[in-house]
Structure formats: C-alpha cells, structure tokens
Amino acid sequence: MPIRRLSVRGVRNLAPLTIQPHSRVNFIYGDNGSGKSSLLESIALLSSGKSFRSNQIKQLILHDADRLELECEMGEPDEEKTQNLYSLRLRNGDVLFRLDGSVLTSQAQVASCLPVQVIEPNTFRLLVGSPEDRRQFLDWGVFHVEPGFIEEWRIFRKVLKQRNSVLKQKETSWLDVWDDGFMEASEKIHQYRLAYLKDFVPRFETTLAALDESIKVGLHYYPGWEKDSQLKDILARQQERDLQLGYTQSGPHRAELRIRVNKLPAADVLSRGQQKTVVAALKLTQGILYKQSCGNAPIYLVDDLASELDSRHRLALCQVLEDLKCQVFITSIEKQQLMDSWTPSDFKVFHVEHGKIEEESLS
Numbered sequence: 001m002p003i004r005r006l007s008v009r010g011v012r013n014l015a016p017l018t019i020q021p022h023s024r025v026n027f028i029y030g031d032n033g034s035g036k037s038s039l040l041e042s043i044a045l046l047s048s049g050k051s052f053r054s055n056q057i058k059q060l061i062l063h064d065a066d067r068l069e070l071e072c073e074m075g076e077p078d079e080e081k082t083q084n085l086y087s088l089r090l091r092n093g094d095v096l097f098r099l100d101g102s103v104l105t106s107q108a109q110v111a112s113c114l115p116v117q118v119i120e121p122n123t124f125r126l127l128v129g130s131p132e133d134r135r136q137f138l139d140w141g142v143f144h145v146e147p148g149f150i151e152e153w154r155i156f157r158k159v160l161k162q163r164n165s166v167l168k169q170k171e172t173s174w175l176d177v178w179d180d181g182f183m184e185a186s187e188k189i190h191q192y193r194l195a196y197l198k199d200f201v202p203r204f205e206t207t208l209a210a211l212d213e214s215i216k217v218g219l220h221y222y223p224g225w226e227k228d229s230q231l232k233d234i235l236a237r238q239q240e241r242d243l244q245l246g247y248t249q250s251g252p253h254r255a256e257l258r259i260r261v262n263k264l265p266a267a268d269v270l271s272r273g274q275q276k277t278v279v280a281a282l283k284l285t286q287g288i289l290y291k292q293s294c295g296n297a298p299i300y301l302v303d304d305l306a307s308e309l310d311s312r313h314r315l316a317l318c319q320v321l322e323d324l325k326c327q328v329f330i331t332s333i334e335k336q337q338l339m340d341s342w343t344p345s346d347f348k349v350f351h352v353e354h355g356k357i358e359e360e361s362l363s
C-alpha cells in the first residue's frame with residue numbers, strides 16, 4: 001500500500017517533518033547535503049531496519065538526539081482503510097514497532113506490510129559485493145512472495161546453529177541426528193528459492209532488455225553446495241574439515257545468485273553504468289514478481305537518478321516504474337532533470353533545503 005502520510009523526527013539533518021506523498025510519483029529535489037537521501041533512508045529504515053548508507057543505525061540519529069521516530073499511514077487512495085506503522089529507535093539500539101497501535105515483534109513483520117525496493121548510487125555493489133548481498137537480495141523476493149519461507153528459514157537457522165555447536169564440541173556421535181534435520185531444512189529452503197527463480201529469470205531477461213538490449217548477463221543459482229552432488233554426500237565428505245573448522249561449510253546459508261557475462265563475473269566485465277542498469281533490472285524484476293503475487297507493487301526509492309545513468313537509461317527506468325504503477329520517491333539535484341526523464345500523469349514535487357522539505361504547488 002502506498003504511504004499517505006509520513007512523519008520523520010530525529011533523522012540526520014532533517015527537521016521534524018510530516019508530508020503527504022502522492023500515491024504514485026514523488027519528485028524530490030534539492031542541493032547536495034540538503035537531506036534528500038536522508039528522507040529516502042528514513043523510509044528504507046522503517047521497512048527493512050537497515051540503512052542503505054550506514055552500517056550503524058545510530059549514525060542516522062540526529063547529532064545530540066537520543067532517538068529517531070518514524071511513522072507512516074498507508075492506504076490506497078480510493079479506500080478508507082488505512083494502516084499506521086510506527087517505529088522508535090534509541091541510540092542504545094533499542095527498537096519498538098507498532099502497527100495500528102499493536103506492538104510488532106520482528107522486523108520481518110514490518111517489512112511485509114511495507115515492502116520497499118531501493119535503487120541508489122551504490123546499488124551496483126550488489127554485483128561487486130559479497131555473495132551474502134546477493135543471497136539476501138534473492139531471499140527478499142522469496143520472503144515476500146512465499147509466505148511459508150520465513151518460518152522454514154527460522155527452522156533452518158536453528159538447526160544450523162545446533163549443528164555448528166555439535167561440531168565445535170566435537171560430539172561426533174550427535175552429528176548423524178543433526179544431519180537429517182539439517183538436510184530436510186536445507187531442501188525446503190532450496191526448493192523455495194528454486195521456485196522463485198523459475199519465475200524470476202525470464203522476467204529479469206525481459207526487464208533488462210527493456211532497459212538496455214545490448215547487455216547480456218546470465219543468472220546462475222548456486223544452492224550452497226556443488227550442484228551435481230547430494231548434500232548428504234557433501235556433508236559426509238566435509239565432515240572432518242567441518243569438525244576442524246567448527247562450522248558447516250555447505251548448505252543454503254552459502255547459497256548465491258551468480259551474475260555472469262559469458263563465463264565471467266558481471267562485476268569484472270561491465271562498466272559502472274552497465275552494472276547499475278543490471279542492478280536496476282534485478283530490483284525492478286523483484287517488484288514485478290511481487291506485484292504479480294500480491295496485487296500491489298512495492299514502494300520504490302530511487303536516489304540520485306542522474307548518477308551514472310545517461311538520459312536514455314533514465315527514461316527506460318522511469319518507463320518500467322510507470323508501467324508498475326507503484327509509489328515512487330525519486331530524487332535529483334535538478335528539478336528539470338527529473339521532469340525530463342519522466343512526465344507521469346500523477347505526481348507531487350517536494351523541494352528540500354537545509355533539512356526542510358516543502359511540497360510545491362503545481363499551478
């Protein structure tokens with residue numbers, strides 16, 4: 001559901017603010033350092049519990065403040081029903097979430113009612129970064145599309161932890177018992193990911209072609225163990241080494257989505273701009289599949305649209321977002337550059353200056 005009202009307090013340089021975004025497109029412009037990214041970061045933080053810029057959430061809290069507060073009211077424009085999501089974060093790390101006044105116990109619950117996709121200047125890191133980044137990317141999709149996944153993932157994490165603890169304590173006689181549970185849980189995670197990728201891969205190909213027909217990349221799923229082997233055989237083969245290391249080397253916790261051009265990692269072959277296009281296609285594909293299964297698209301946060309995408313690619317990206325009919329928050333330094341890339345029928349414009357944000361009248 002789109003955000004109808006957003007309140008932010010105590011985030012970086014932003015003065016306490018309340019805005020009423022458009023249910024479709026929101027253009028946000030302002031000088032460097034004015035607070036555009038901080039606004040998008042607030043929405044991403046509310047959804048995922050993470051920032052796309054800092055590893056430590058306390059860096060987002062306004063200097064000298066002890067907390068930040070985020071609140072949003074979500075609802076379809078033509079419906080009366082709304083949901084109110086509130087989150088409070090203290091500098092000491094404590095967090096509180098409430099949905100319509102009731103306390104939520106996990107970030108996953110928050111994420112499922114406020115699904116958000118971020119496209120920002122550092123998103124190319126999805127290609128060059130660690131396998132974990134790409135595993136998390138894949139699992140965002142599986143989590144949002146397959147309701148049973150999160151529970152199976154929790155079970156898997158528990159079994160993995162127990163198996164690792166048996167390995168550390170070298171209790172070899174217990175290993176067989178844990179291995180059965182480990183394999184069962186692994187297989188479930190693997191099947192969820194496979195099913196998601198079956199839809200994802202062809203969609204990704206058409207989306208990437210819509211952004212840039214000349215880029216050809218292949219997606220290869222690595223389940224976390226050698227493809228042609230049974231996990232059972234691998235666990236047996238690796239048991240001695242697992243015992244030495246004190247942890248499990250193979251399994252779904254090592255899965256990866258490998259992104260290649262011919263046989264080489266895409267990160268080693270593509271230019272920075274091409275990498276951004278590929279990552280944008282990956283993120284748009286997740287939104288398309290999400291919409292297909294849930295009816296609504298996620299909210300897109302597109303920070304610094306101009307950064308390293310030329311006007312042709314900007315136009316193509318905006319066209320896919322237009323077709324998705326989702327809520328978008330999109331930033332740029334120049335207002336005109338935004339308007340040149342996109343002339344949606346419905347939008348609002350916000351200007352950010354020294355941490356203050358104001359809606360512009362369109363007359």
Ligand SMILES: Nc1ncnc2c1ncn2[C@@H]1O[C@H](COP(=O)(O)OP(=O)(O)O)[C@@H](O)[C@H]1O
Pocket residue numbers: 011012013014030031032033034035036037038039059060061062063
């Ligand atoms: N914790 C903080 N408290 C106060 N100000 C901060 C904090 N972190 C960053 N800033 C300042 O907030 C501003 C954030 O700007 P940013 O959102 O990146 O702007 P833009 O995206 O418009 O260029 C910068 O001027 C930065 O120095």
Ligand SMILES: [Mg+2]
Pocket residue numbers: 033036037038303304
């Ligand atoms: Mg910025």
